[in-house]
Amino acid sequence: MKLIVANLINEALxxxxxxxxxxxxxxxxxTVERTRDASHGDFASxxxxxxxxxxxxxxxxxxxxxxxxxxxxxxxASVEIAGPGFINFHLSPSAFxxxxxxxxxxxxxYGRQAKKDAPKILLxxxxxxxxxxxxxxxxxxxxxxxxxxxxxxxxxxxxHREYYVNDAGRQMDILGASVWLRWLxxxxxxxxxxxxxxxxxxxxxxxxxxxxxTLVPPAASDVLAGLPLDAPGGDKEEYVxxxxxxxxxxxxxxxxxxxxxxxxxxxxxxxxDDLAExxxxxxxxxxxxxxxxxxxxxxxxxxxxxxxxxxxxxGATWFPATKFxxxxxxxxxxxxxVKTYFASDIAYHFDKRERGYxxxxxxxxxxxxxxVTRVRAGLVAMGYEGDTLEVELVQFVTLYRGGKKMxxxxxxxxxxxxxxxxAEVGNDAARFYYVMRSNDQHLDFDxxxxxTQSNDNPVFYIQYAHARIARVFARAGESGMNWDQDNGRxxxxxxxxxxxxxxxxALSRYPEIIELAAKNRAPQTLVHYLRDLVSDFHSxxxxxxxxVDDANLRDARLALYKAVKTVVxxxxxxxxxxxxxxx
RNA sequence: GCGCCCGUAGCUCAAUCGGAUAGAGCACCGGAUUUCUAAUCCGGUGGUUGCAGGUUCGAGUCCUGCCGGGCGCGCCA
Numbered sequence: 061m062k063l064i065v066a067n068l069i070n071e072a073l074x075x076x077x078x079x080x081x082x083x084x085x086x087x088x089x090x091t092v093e094r095t096r097d098a099s100h101g102d103f104a105s106x107x108x109x110x111x112x113x114x115x116x117x118x119x120x121x122x123x124x125x126x127x128x129x130x131x132x133x134x135x136x137a138s139v140e141i142a143g144p145g146f147i148n149f150h151l152s153p154s155a156f157x158x159x160x161x162x163x164x165x166x167x168x169x170y171g172r173q174a175k176k177d178a179p180k181i182l183l184x185x186x187x188x189x190x191x192x193x194x195x196x197x198x199x200x201x202x203x204x205x206x207x208x209x210x211x212x213x214x215x216x217x218x219x220h221r222e223y224y225v226n227d228a229g230r231q232m233d234i235l236g237a238s239v240w241l242r243w244l245x246x247x248x249x250x251x252x253x254x255x256x257x258x259x260x261x262x263x264x265x266x267x268x269x270x271x272x273x274t275l276v277p278p279a280a281s282d283v284l285a286g287l288p289l290d291a292p293g294g295d296k297e298e299y300v301x302x303x304x305x306x307x308x309x310x311x312x313x314x315x316x317x318x319x320x321x322x323x324x325x326x327x328x329x330x331x332x333d334d335l336a337e338x339x340x341x342x343x344x345x346x347x348x349x350x351x352x353x354x355x356x357x358x359x360x361x362x363x364x365x366x367x368x369x370x371x372x373x374x375g376a377t378w379f380p381a382t383k384f385x386x387x388x389x390x391x392x393x394x395x396x397x398v399k400t401y402f403a404s405d406i407a408y409h410f411d412k413r414e415r416g417y418x419x420x421x422x423x424x425x426x427x428x429x430x431x432v433t434r435v436r437a438g439l440v441a442m443g444y445e446g447d448t449l450e451v452e453l454v455q456f457v458t459l460y461r462g463g464k465k466m467x468x469x470x471x472x473x474x475x476x477x478x479x480x481x482x483a484e485v486g487n488d489a490a491r492f493y494y495v496m497r498s499n500d501q502h503l504d505f506d507x508x509x510x511x512t513q514s515n516d517n518p519v520f521y522i523q524y525a526h527a528r529i530a531r532v533f534a535r536a537g538e539s540g541m542n543w544d545q546d547n548g549r550x551x552x553x554x555x556x557x558x559x560x561x562x563x564x565x566a567l568s569r570y571p572e573i574i575e576l577a578a579k580n581r582a583p584q585t586l587v588h589y590l591r592d593l594v595s596d597f598h599s600x601x602x603x604x605x606x607x608v609d610d611a612n613l614r615d616a617r618l619a620l621y622k623a624v625k626t627v628v629x630x631x632x633x634x635x636x637x638x639x640x641x642x643x
Numbered sequence: 644g645c646g647c648c649c650g651u652a653g654c655u656c657a658a659u660c661g662g663a664u665a666g667a668g669c670a671c672c673g674g675a676u677u678u679c680u681a682a683u684c685c686g687g688u689g690g691u692u693g694c695a696g697g698u699u700c701g702a703g704u705c706c707u708g709c710c711g712g713g714c715g716c717g718c719c720a
Contacts, residue, residue, distance in 0.1 A: 093662085096658085096664095106661095109700070109701085144662085144700055191720095226720065228720095230719075230720070374718080377718095387645080388716090390718095391718045392718095394718040395718060400717095400718065401719070426647085428715085429648075429715060430715045432647085455648075455713080455714085496655095497656070498656090498657095500648060500649075502648095502649080504655070506655085509655095521683090523682090524682050524683080527682090528682095531679070531680060533679095534679095535680095572659085573659095576659065584657085588656090588657060591667075595667085602676095602684040603685090605678065605679065606679060643682070
């Protein structure tokens with residue numbers, strides 16, 4: 061709808077040569093915006109103010125010459141200059157009627173667009189370590205990433221969703237050792253559980269579930285022999301290492317590997333199930349182990365080497381990250397020959413580009429922000445443009461219950477899991493609450509509010525509008541007043557109340573909101589819009605009865621409500637929230 | 644110490660490449676249902692946008708400094 065106004069201004073500029081030159085660098089569409097105040101019309105353009113400097117003329121004079129040059133358009137009712145030089149456009153009712161018909165025609169596709177030559181986007185999110193179930197913080201990543209992916213698809217980008225599984229390295233050994241000890245415990249072999257191990261109850265469950273048929277538990281004396289002291293009194297890392305070494309020597313490398321891989325897969329599969337129930341799915345689960353096995357890390361390091369982007373010092377191999385703005389150079393291969401996590405990460409991003417994704421979005425926890433510079437540095441050093449990696453940081457979530465802050469920590473085993481949260485507040489409320497705030501704001505998640513089914517709870521407020529409309533249509537059928545859509549379309553001129561006008565205007569904003577939310581990676585923009593939209597709906601609903609005797613008015617109102625129902629459902633779908641027919 | 648994010652009504656938060664009189668919800672006060680779902684609506688109270696400068700037609704938004712909060716600064720992952 062905005063385009064109607066932008067095109068009109070563009071045409072007008074064609075006939076004012078001195079302004080046309082000044083406007084050469086200006087995208088007119090960006091000068092057009094919705095007004096905040098209805099007295100300013102429907103759209104306003106600040107084009108005259110923007111041209112003031114390059115054209116060296118008074119904004120109001122410029123506005124005046126643009127208005128004089130405007131052609132006649134049936135969609136525009138009137139145009140005026142206001143304030144310092146705004147051009148205000150009042151749209152005619154027919155413009156809104158046309159949009160309303162378009163919504164009815166487009167249905168679930170309303171708000172979606174095709175984009176020519178859109179780059180394929182690889183969206184990586186969550187990527188939580190497979191050492192335990194997802195906790196409530198990961199839930200925010202899930203909800204945010206999924207919604208951003210939906211938004212990007214809605215505006216025409218092909219999106220590939222990926223979860224990077226950190227299934228290599230020491231933490232996997234710790235996981236394997238933790239499960240091993242719990243398995244021994246279940247077989248009557250008691251060993252002091254390491255303070256640096258994974259203590260959660262789920263470890264016992266995994267130990268009970270995995271296939272151990274080929275394994276024989278060692279004697280307790282063999283396990284205990286030569287073990288150092290755990291903290292306090294001893295070193296907790298040293299103790300964990302000793303346990304891992306014991307596991308490997310007593311079960312054999314193959315035996316320990318068996319336990320570790322089964323534990324890993326059990327947890328990964330559990331995460332996948334959890335997310336699927338939450339409505340969050342991935343196109344690929346990318347294993348770090350596979351990155352190693354396929355030689356991808358060596359490939360990436362070879363590329364860096366060939367470009368002179370590696371050097372040796374103190375027995376280690378370094379990447380000169382400071383050349384790309386990082387604080388210090390980074391080790392990629394340690395003195396002991398083991399590649400660092402950073403090497404994997406460079407290789408993973410290298411692989412993303414090699415697979416043909418030209419735009420990468422990583423959604424990371426705010427605590428990873430120090431990582432952004434060096435990963436980008438890695439890409440640049442390999443010859444890729446740094447601005448094709450975008451990182452969105454998600455701030456922390458704090459759970460509140462009864463006004464009290466709750467503690468969350470993975471290793472201590474005292475965390476609240478995403479699964480627990482979903483069970484308590486429901487998927488819809490959880491998805492909604494997670495994206496209600498900007499990702500770069502800390503989120504206070506109040507369990508008491510999310511669980512109340514009252515007007516405190518915005519997700520119900522929006523869903524209720526959808527259910528209410530569904531009920532009106534059901535009622536119409538029961539009362540022999542079935543909606544005659546053609547008649548409704550022919551009588552949209554009957555929608556003249558202030559509430560109906562506001563509602564039509566709000567509906568027509570939806571595509572602009574989707575575009576804005578996608579561009580800013582900001583689902584909360586959509587959340588706020590939906591709340592505003594249904595607020596207009598509830599006002600209209602309370603003020604004017606729909607199922608009136610006048611069939612023309614009735615069918616027109618039903619057309620309007622049908623459009624509201626469509627837009628609410630479309631918006632909620634992007635947020636991953638259901639649109640119930642009844643509540 | 645250095646770097647990144649944040650600071651808006653009593654509370655939780657909006658605010659469109661920098662736009663017009665900074666808006667919602669909650670809370671508080673007062674009203675609305677013989678009616679299509681009251682999980683709703685209508686009205687009212689509530690602000691020096693952390694502080695101080697700067698940039699310009701115009702600053703919550705951009706720049707500088709300060710104050711306050713969060714996070715990060717490993718040959719960990």
